Amino acid sequence: MAHTAHAHAGHHVMVHAPPADVGEAYRQAYKQAEPDPGGAVVSVELEAREADWQFMPGRTARAWTFNGQVPGPVIEARVGDVLEVRLTNRLSEPTTLHWHGVRLPAAMDGTDMVQHPVEPGATFVYRIKLLDAGTFWYHSHSNETVQVKRGMYGALIVRGENEPVLDRERVLVVSDAPVGPTGELWSSSAREGRDGNLRLVNGAAEPELMIRGGQVERWRVINASSARYVKLSIGRRPFLVLGTGGGLLEAPVRLGDALLPPGDRIDIAVGPFEPGDTVALLSEPYDRGFGSAEAERFATLRVGPRADSRAVIAERLRIIAPLVDGPVTASREVRLGERAGADGEVDYLINETQHLRAEDVVVGEVQIWDIVNTSTVDHPFHLHGFFFQVVERDGTAPAFRSWEDTVNVPAGGRVCIAWVPDDRPGEWMYHCHILEHHAAGMMAHFRVVRAGSHREPSQVSPHVQV
Ligand code: C2O
Ligand code: CU
Numbered sequence: 001m002a003h004t005a006h007a008h009a010g011h012h013v014m015v016h017a018p019p020a021d022v023g024e025a026y027r028q029a030y031k032q033a034e035p036d037p038g039g040a041v042v043s044v045e046l047e048a049r050e051a052d053w054q055f056m057p058g059r060t061a062r063a064w065t066f067n068g069q070v071p072g073p074v075i076e077a078r079v080g081d082v083l084e085v086r087l088t089n090r091l092s093e094p095t096t097l098h099w100h101g102v103r104l105p106a107a108m109d110g111t112d113m114v115q116h117p118v119e120p121g122a123t124f125v126y127r128i129k130l131l132d133a134g135t136f137w138y139h140s141h142s143n144e145t146v147q148v149k150r151g152m153y154g155a156l157i158v159r160g161e162n163e164p165v166l167d168r169e170r171v172l173v174v175s176d177a178p179v180g181p182t183g184e185l186w187s188s189s190a191r192e193g194r195d196g197n198l199r200l201v202n203g204a205a206e207p208e209l210m211i212r213g214g215q216v217e218r219w220r221v222i223n224a225s226s227a228r229y230v231k232l233s234i235g236r237r238p239f240l241v242l243g244t245g246g247g248l249l250e251a252p253v254r255l256g257d258a259l260l261p262p263g264d265r266i267d268i269a270v271g272p273f274e275p276g277d278t279v280a281l282l283s284e285p286y287d288r289g290f291g292s293a294e295a296e297r298f299a300t301l302r303v304g305p306r307a308d309s310r311a312v313i314a315e316r317l318r319i320i321a322p323l324v325d326g327p328v329t330a331s332r333e334v335r336l337g338e339r340a341g342a343d344g345e346v347d348y349l350i351n352e353t354q355h356l357r358a359e360d361v362v363v364g365e366v367q368i369w370d371i372v373n374t375s376t377v378d379h380p381f382h383l384h385g386f387f388f389q390v391v392e393r394d395g396t397a398p399a400f401r402s403w404e405d406t407v408n409v410p411a412g413g414r415v416c417i418a419w420v421p422d423d424r425p426g427e428w429m430y431h432c433h434i435l436e437h438h439a440a441g442m443m444a445h446f447r448v449v450r451a452g453s454h455r456e457p458s459q460v461s462p463h464v465q466v
Contacts, residue, residue, distance in 0.1 A: 018113055018427070025426060026115065029105035033127040036080030044075055044083070046097070048118075048140070049090035053151060055198060056205045061183045064091060064140075064150035070203040071173045071224065072138070072154030079133050079160045085126045089118045091147075097126060098141035099156065100263060100382075101245055101405045104128045106426025106448070109385055110141045113427040113445060117142055132387075133160030134247035135220040135265040137173070144435045145226065149177070149196075150185050151203075153224040162318075164242055166269060166311045167215035174232075174260075174298055175200045175224040191345045192290065192377065193227030193436040201281070201299045209299055213275030213306035216313075218242065220267050223260040226435040229378070229408075231286040233257040234270055235279035235301070240313065243267035246387040246403025248317040253400050257284050261380035261408040263433035269313055277303040289377025289411050320401045323366060323389050323418040330370035330416065332359070336409060336432065336442060338375040347441055348375075348432065354441025358430075360449045363423050370416050373409040379442065380433040381415070382406045388419035406433055421448045 035041055046066045053063035053070045066072030077083055089095050094117030098110035106114050108128050118124040136156040140147035155171045176196035179185055198205045211217060223230050233256070240252040245265045258266050273279060281299040334350060341347040350356045361367055368391070371381050387403040393415050409415045431443030 018115060022107070022115060025105070025107040029107040030125070030127045032105070033082045033084075033129045035082045035129070039078065039080035039082065041082045041084055042075070042077040044073070044085045045088070046072060046085055047088045047090055048095050048152060053203065055177065055179065055200065055203060059183060061177070061179050061185050063185065064147055064152050066152060066154055070151035071175070072152070074154065074171050075138070075156045077130050077156075077158050079130055079158060081130050083126070083128045083130055083156075086123060087118060087126065088123045089120055092120055093143060094119050095140050095142045095147060095152070096124075097138055098384075099126070099128060099136065099138050101134060101136040101265070102128060102156070103131050103385060103387070103422075103424075105424055106385065106428060109426075109428070111384070111427070111429060112142065113429065130158045132247055133158050133163070134243065134245070135171075135222060135267055137222050137224060137265070139224065145439050148224070148435055149226045151177075155220070155222055157220060160247075164218065164248075164269070164313050164317065166218040166313070167212070167271075167307075167309055169218040169220070171202075172219055172221045173200075173202050173224050174221060174230055175203075176226075176228045191348065191436050191440045193434040195225070195228045199283075199296060199298045206297055207299050209281075209301045210304050211271060211273060211301055213277075213303050214272045215307055215309050216269055216271040216311035218267065219270050220265065221260065222265045223262055225262050227262060229262070229283070229286050229288045230260045230298070231257050231284040232260050232266065233282040233284050233295070234268075235282070237279070240269040241266060242269055242313070242317065244402045245405050249400055249402055250320050251315055251317060251400070252313055259286065259408060261378065261406065261433065262435070263380055263382050263406040264408075269311070272309065273301075273303040275303055275306050279303065289375075320389075320403065322401060323420060324368065324391055328368045328391060328416070328418070330368045332367065332369045334369055334371045334381070334430070334444070336371065336373045336375055336379045336381070338377075345440075348437040350431075350442055350444045356444035358444040358446040360447045361421050363421050363425065363448060363450050365421070367419050367421065368416065369419075370414060371407075371409050372414045373411055376411050378408055378410050379437060380406050380408050381430065382433045383417075383419065383430045384428050385424065386419050386421060386428075388417040390415060391418050392416040423450070424448060425450055425453075
């Protein structure tokens with residue numbers, strides 16, 4: 001078992017381990033994943049392997065990749081399809097794959113609580129019925145501060161029936177990487193999470209993109225950074241938000257910029273621009289507790305000759321029924337905190353604990369969670385496997401309703417969310433999506449259980465100390 005051990009916060013070496021019935025849960029989930037009539041099985045082969053990755057002309061770094069590329073291939077499918085991914089591990093250490101944002105059975109969630117890690121040389125098949133349209137992503141869920149930072153992430157796009165029709169659609173995976181002068185990817189173990197020196201769009205450092213004059217494009221933007229906040233600006237001109245992490249909004253919303261913390265996605269309509277224009281894709285200054293003094297460029301958009309536009313954006317994109325109405329009482333308080341660790345580094349905590357075993361939730365019971373950030377830095381809160389609605393931010397209802405799986409909780413702030421566990425029992429988790437914070441303990445395991453099978457919260461920590 002030594003290979004699954006990893007150090008948590010320097011106190012003990014612990015092992016996360018799946019329960020004994022993990023094989024049976026997997027076989028059931030595999031069998032149940034059948035496409036809708038008219039749907040397809042989308043088969044994808046992903047090979048986790050080291051490769052030379054060219055991040056700008058003439059410069060490469062040794063990356064950990066899917067299929068030799070950073071990011072991994074864009075996976076595209078439709079609602080009602082089944083995604084079947086055959087993951088082969090050619091790395092020197094175990095790995096797993098998490099399908100960030102996707103509503104799937106616990107057995108396919110890719111955490112070390114629902115499957116045994118995929119050992120070097122081994123193959124594992126994820127088989128997932130796709131229920132929702134949206135901009136999702138996949139990433140390693142093992143030793144993430146190494147594996148994800150070195151390149152193990154990619155986009156998953158699921159399309160629905162009534163998608164807005166724009167002139168062109170692009171997927172922009174924004175990220176950063178710490179690349180040294182000789183192309184080495186240094187790994188910082190700094191627990192607060194460091195921003196990499198290279199700013200990447202689809203694996204290229206500050207690339208140039210081309211758009212036709214007069215056209216309006218749909219951009220699906222994913223922040224795959226380990227710690228970097230992106231306050232997205234398209235040349236400081238307004239854009240239309242079409243959707244967020246959990247798919248389309250009810251109606252487009254015009255914004256000047258949008259904060260995208262690690263793990264989050266946004267779907268926007270960009271343009272039209274005048275031929276000959278140059279538009280900088282920026283991250284505006286944002287202080288997540290460590291500060292960012294200047295706007296930073298991610299890419300440059302050059303506007304080419306004018307072309308006809310056939311873009312139509314409906315005023316109504318869909319209906320999102322509110323989960324709660326009127327004043328609510330929280331059923332759970334999730335406190336995001338920090339303390340000085342025994343080794344002089346910061347420990348990141350949920351409810352004063354590293355790697356919390358939180359209470360079960362019961363299928364069908366509305367969850368109202370108050371997420372309180374008592375620390376001095378922002379934390380992007382991520383819930384696995386289920387969408388939530390933001391009910392309030394610091395006591396104020398949000399300007400528009402959306403489905404989310406990741407929400408920023410500012411330093412000293414409070415975000416109230418609502419969600420309903422549908423019938424997908426098993427082991428789930430929530431955590432900060434700054435990968436170093438997650439690794440340093442800011443995460444909780446919990447179970448979704450069926451009514452009647454409700455058990456007392458497990459006294460047994462899922463972490464076996466060795
Ligand atoms: Cu994208 Cu457990 O995370
Ligand atoms: Cu955090």
